[in-house]
Amino acid sequence: MVGADWPAATGRCFAISLAIKTENLSKIYSHDATGRPVGLVDLSLEVEEGQVFGLLGPNGSGKTTTLKLLLGLIFPTAGKGEIFGHPLGSNAYKERIGFLPEGPYFYEHLNGIELLSFYGSLFGMGGGRLAARVEELLHLVGMWDRRFIRVRDYSRGMRQRIGAAQAMINDPDLLFLDELTSGLDPIGAMEMHKLILELRDQGKTVFLCSHLLKDMEPLCDRVIILNRGQMCETGAVRDLLRVENQYRLAVSNFSDDLSRRLVALAQRTEPEEGLLAAYFADQNAALSAAQEASAAGAVIEELGTHHRTLEEVFIEAVGGEE
Amino acid sequence: MRPIFRVARATFHEAWRRRFLNGILVFAILIIGSSWVFAYLQPGAELQMVIDIGLGSIRFFGMLIAVFLGTRLIPDEIERRTIHTILAKPVSRAQFVFGKFLGGAGTVAANLLLMGIAFYIVFAIKAPQLQAQKPEDALIFAAMYSNIAKAILLSFFEIFLVLGIAVVASTLFSWVLSVIFTFVIYFVGQMSDFFQQLADPERGASKAAQILLGTIYRILPHFEIFDIREAILQGTYTPWTTILRIIGQGVAYLVVVLLIGYLVFNEREV
Amino acid sequence: MKPYKIIGWLVVIGLIGAICPLDRSVEYDRLVLGLQQPTPWFQIAAREGGGDKELAITGVTGVIVGAALGGFREVAASMLWMKTHEYWHKGEGLQAKALWIMRLVTLLDPHWLEPWRITAWHLAYNLYVETDDPAMRAKYLQMGVDCLKEGVSWNPDRYDLYLELGWTYFDKVEDFEEANKWFRAAMRYPHPDYVDRLVGHAYERMPDIPQALDAYDYCLKRDPHDGTAKGATLTIRERYLRPWHLTEAGDYDAALDAINEYVLAQPRSTLGLHMKGYVAEQAGRLRLAYDTWKLAADTSALDFLAQRKVVELGHQLGIPVEDTAQYLYMQRVGKEMKVTVPGREKLEH
Numbered sequence: 001m002v003g004a005d006w007p008a009a010t011g012r013c014f015a016i017s018l019a020i021k022t023e024n025l026s027k028i029y030s031h032d033a034t035g036r037p038v039g040l041v042d043l044s045l046e047v048e049e050g051q052v053f054g055l056l057g058p059n060g061s062g063k064t065t066t067l068k069l070l071l072g073l074i075f076p077t078a079g080k081g082e083i084f085g086h087p088l089g090s091n092a093y094k095e096r097i098g099f100l101p102e103g104p105y106f107y108e109h110l111n112g113i114e115l116l117s118f119y120g121s122l123f124g125m126g127g128g129r130l131a132a133r134v135e136e137l138l139h140l141v142g143m144w145d146r147r148f149i150r151v152r153d154y155s156r157g158m159r160q161r162i163g164a165a166q167a168m169i170n171d172p173d174l175l176f177l178d179e180l181t182s183g184l185d186p187i188g189a190m191e192m193h194k195l196i197l198e199l200r201d202q203g204k205t206v207f208l209c210s211h212l213l214k215d216m217e218p219l220c221d222r223v224i225i226l227n228r229g230q231m232c233e234t235g236a237v238r239d240l241l242r243v244e245n246q247y248r249l250a251v252s253n254f255s256d257d258l259s260r261r262l263v264a265l266a267q268r269t270e271p272e273e274g275l276l277a278a279y280f281a282d283q284n285a286a287l288s289a290a291q292e293a294s295a296a297g298a299v300i301e302e303l304g305t306h307h308r309t310l311e312e313v314f315i316e317a318v319g320g321e322e
Numbered sequence: 323m324r325p326i327f328r329v330a331r332a333t334f335h336e337a338w339r340r341r342f343l344n345g346i347l348v349f350a351i352l353i354i355g356s357s358w359v360f361a362y363l364q365p366g367a368e369l370q371m372v373i374d375i376g377l378g379s380i381r382f383f384g385m386l387i388a389v390f391l392g393t394r395l396i397p398d399e400i401e402r403r404t405i406h407t408i409l410a411k412p413v414s415r416a417q418f419v420f421g422k423f424l425g426g427a428g429t430v431a432a433n434l435l436l437m438g439i440a441f442y443i444v445f446a447i448k449a450p451q452l453q454a455q456k457p458e459d460a461l462i463f464a465a466m467y468s469n470i471a472k473a474i475l476l477s478f479f480e481i482f483l484v485l486g487i488a489v490v491a492s493t494l495f496s497w498v499l500s501v502i503f504t505f506v507i508y509f510v511g512q513m514s515d516f517f518q519q520l521a522d523p524e525r526g527a528s529k530a531a532q533i534l535l536g537t538i539y540r541i542l543p544h545f546e547i548f549d550i551r552e553a554i555l556q557g558t559y560t561p562w563t564t565i566l567r568i569i570g571q572g573v574a575y576l577v578v579v580l581l582i583g584y585l586v587f588n589e590r591e592v
Numbered sequence: 593m594k595p596y597k598i599i600g601w602l603v604v605i606g607l608i609g610a611i612c613p614l615d616r617s618v619e620y621d622r623l624v625l626g627l628q629q630p631t632p633w634f635q636i637a638a639r640e641g642g643g644d645k646e647l648a649i650t651g652v653t654g655v656i657v658g659a660a661l662g663g664f665r666e667v668a669a670s671m672l673w674m675k676t677h678e679y680w681h682k683g684e685g686l687q688a689k690a691l692w693i694m695r696l697v698t699l700l701d702p703h704w705l706e707p708w709r710i711t712a713w714h715l716a717y718n719l720y721v722e723t724d725d726p727a728m729r730a731k732y733l734q735m736g737v738d739c740l741k742e743g744v745s746w747n748p749d750r751y752d753l754y755l756e757l758g759w760t761y762f763d764k765v766e767d768f769e770e771a772n773k774w775f776r777a778a779m780r781y782p783h784p785d786y787v788d789r790l791v792g793h794a795y796e797r798m799p800d801i802p803q804a805l806d807a808y809d810y811c812l813k814r815d816p817h818d819g820t821a822k823g824a825t826l827t828i829r830e831r832y833l834r835p836w837h838l839t840e841a842g843d844y845d846a847a848l849d850a851i852n853e854y855v856l857a858q859p860r861s862t863l864g865l866h867m868k869g870y871v872a873e874q875a876g877r878l879r880l881a882y883d884t885w886k887l888a889a890d891t892s893a894l895d896f897l898a899q900r901k902v903v904e905l906g907h908q909l910g911i912p913v914e915d916t917a918q919y920l921y922m923q924r925v926g927k928e929m930k931v932t933v934p935g936r937e938k939l940e941h
Binding site for chain 2: 068071072073074075091094095097098099101103104105106107109110118119121122123124163166170176
């Protein structure tokens with residue numbers, strides 16, 4: 001890590017250290033016609049080191065506001081927060097973080113090398129070390145061939161790539177990424193996801209903001225879902241997606257008899273493409289139903305705990321707010 | 323401390339490319355060069371006109387560049403959102419403001435240098451001719467070379483002060499308002515002796531007026547101190563102690579202005 | 593407010609206060625070096641009230657007014673000055689609006705000598721000939737002189753305006769005493785050679801022979817090759833020295849004879865006639881003096897001194913005369929001549 005005096009936290013330690021912690025963090029801009037506050041209200045979160053944390057929600061829910069508060073770009077109207085133990089906005093933790101904003105926007109007249117060198121120099125990096133780091137990052141984000149093109153001639157995807165590079169110029173322990181894959185084609189998006197997982201493997205902490213719930217599902221360890229500036233759901237992704245006491249049996253190649261039998265046994269059934277899905281409250285009930293189906297000659301396609309998708313979690317959480 | 327210079331250098335490179343400012347520079351140099359021609363219209367006042375138009379152009383166009391560059395340095399970063407990635411790095415807002423100012427000052431200085439050189443060339447060519455016409459002014463001419471160089475040096479600091487005010491104004495007001503504000507402060511500061519005259523009890527100023535006008539006089543930057551035109555035309559030798567004192571006052575005031583800028587910008591949300 | 597902000601603002605206020613002594617020392621330096629150029633706001637404002645506003649505005653464009661503020665006063669003055677040239681070439685150079693602008697130029701840039709000189713010239717010479725009324729002419733003379741005097745007050749260490757003032761007195765008013773006062777002032781600063789000689793010329797015309805010789809002597813000491821001074825000295829010695837000495841001695845008849853020698857040979861000589869008139873005055877022979885001065889005045893239309901003397905003597909003798917501009921001018925400034933003859937009050941008709 002560049003210029004850091006802090007003890008490294010790799011993976012899970014005996015004592016859990018927090019990368020980010022907020023207490024009732026609020027940024028209220030105004031109140032709307034019905035008297036509801038506009039902005040961010042009472043956000044309390046904890047992000048452990050080594051996690052990939054997702055701040056999810058629709059556009060306008062306060063994600064970017066939260067990000068800006070954490071980075072000290074704007075100031076809270078109430079509450080407080082810490083990053084690596086330092087209060088929000090202080091320069092002390094900025095040595096260890098990287099930030100990729102939505103957009104992103106850079107000095108138009110610089111090319112890839114100049115831009116990264118500039119950002120690197122802000123950390124006090126220089127000379128051969130900086131040049132080597134710049135080259136390394138340009139290769140990493142796939143911009144090496146286009147390193148002499150000026151930012152003003154960049155495509156959206158190129159901006160995103162160079163943005164990721166500058167966010168990592170100081171080999172940060174904590175990365176803030178706002179709408180990481182916006183503007184990227186599926187291959188580019190996939191590369192970014194791969195990168196995040198690599199970073200997690202290296203023990204880094206990643207703080208993601210996104211409205212693309214489907215993409216976030218495989219990446220995040222924990223999430224907070226925001227809606228209209230308020231937190232409406234939080235937890236480990238695994239826990240959120242798991243549905244208590246719901247077991248799912250999906251069969252194919254079934255006879256009408258079997259389907260009638262399953263309808264009787266299960267809490268509910270749903271036909272899906274070529275399959276019949278049956279849901280049981282009880283693991284044993286599901287198992288016995290599976291044995292019956294197998295005995296009747298059907299093919300067991302799936303048998304296990306039923307998982308929701310993050311989207312379903314979100315809709316449910318938001319719906320609860322209305 | 324280093325981030326200041328990194329930001330400054332980036333600012334300088336960016337500002338140098340602005341076509342509008344380069345246009346002003348070219349125009350200014352043309353005017354300075356053409357003061358040669360203007361002078362022919364006015365037999366008997368040639369030297370005066372060369373100096374007035376030359377130095378006047380440097381100060382006027384330098385001021386324009388300072389105002390239009392200075393009022394955009396910070397707002398552009400905020401509006402174009404390039405500031406976000408910078409302030410997310412270990413760069414304090416103070417370092418950012420000072421760095422932007424320093425880069426702007428470098429740009430302005432480069433412009434002034436070019437204009438100053440152009441003017442000095444015009445003057446150096448014209449002076450011997452004019453001296454031949456008026457030999458009794460030999461003493462005046464002898465002192466003029468150093469006086470003009472000193473005047474150009476002083477104009478640097480005058481324009482730096484304008485730039486500082488422009489940058490700080492841009493953190494307080496909208497762009498249009500900050501431009502107007504800077505122009506007003508500049509022109510009113512040029513005639514600060516007016517407030518001194520108004521506040522003079524011998525002119526019948528009331529106690530309240532004395533205090534109010536005296537305070538205004540105290541707060542205003544006194545831009546007229548940078549003007550040594552009289553010395554140039556009269557051939558008075560201006561000692562370096564005086565020049566340094568004037569520069570010192572200018573720099574002191576600039577420090578005050580930048581300090582105000584720091585206090586304001588530190589709480590500025592981006 | 594957070595504590596650091598309070599401290600910050602206190603430091604700001606403190607610094608502004610701390611700049612005071614530096615400001616004062618800079619002010620002092622600038623005063624000593626003559627760099628101070630306090631804008632004559634109150635005079636400009638007074639002008640505004642006195643002049644014809646409508647006329648003024650036609651001449652002054654917004655740009656010029658804008659440039660007048662700030663340190664570009666001098667450039668504004670230059671631009672306004674070019675405008676007066678424009679007026680001059682269009683033939684409107686002497687109209688009120690042009691004059692108003694000229695005066696404004698002198699106020700905007702009081703250390704620029706040309707406007708003072710030209711404005712005074714317009715007043716004392718050009719406007720002078722535009723009218724035939726002696727009273728108006730006297731007024732214009734006074735305005736021209738006052739203009740130059742103000743110019744001098746702004747530029748006390750340049751010879752230029754002292755010379756102009758002296759020359760105006762020499763040429764247009766022919767008050768040679770006053771002219772010399774100003775020539776002498778011009779001589780205290782770097783000046784061209786001819787200024788020294790002008791002193792001599794003035795004394796010659798008054799006439800005051802010893803002073804004239806003194807003045808030329810100074811010229812020759814300064815420059816032994818000064819041909820004019822040498823020639824003038826010889827001429828004075830030849831023609832005027834004897835009548836002068838005789839007059840001083842009180843032997844007026846001999847003096848008149850002596851000067852008549854020259855005058856009869858050169859009846860149109862201005863200096864000769866002046867000398868004769870002077871002797872006659874000193875002799876108390878006012879009628880003779882009157883006739884002599886009248887002859888001089890008729891000989892040269894520009895001999896204002898002679899014209900003035902004619903008027904003065906005419907008043908004293910009871911002869912109907914028309915007041916000239918120069919006479920009226922001298923009256924205005926309280927310098928009309930009373931003939932005083934040392935020891936002799938006798939009037940001869």
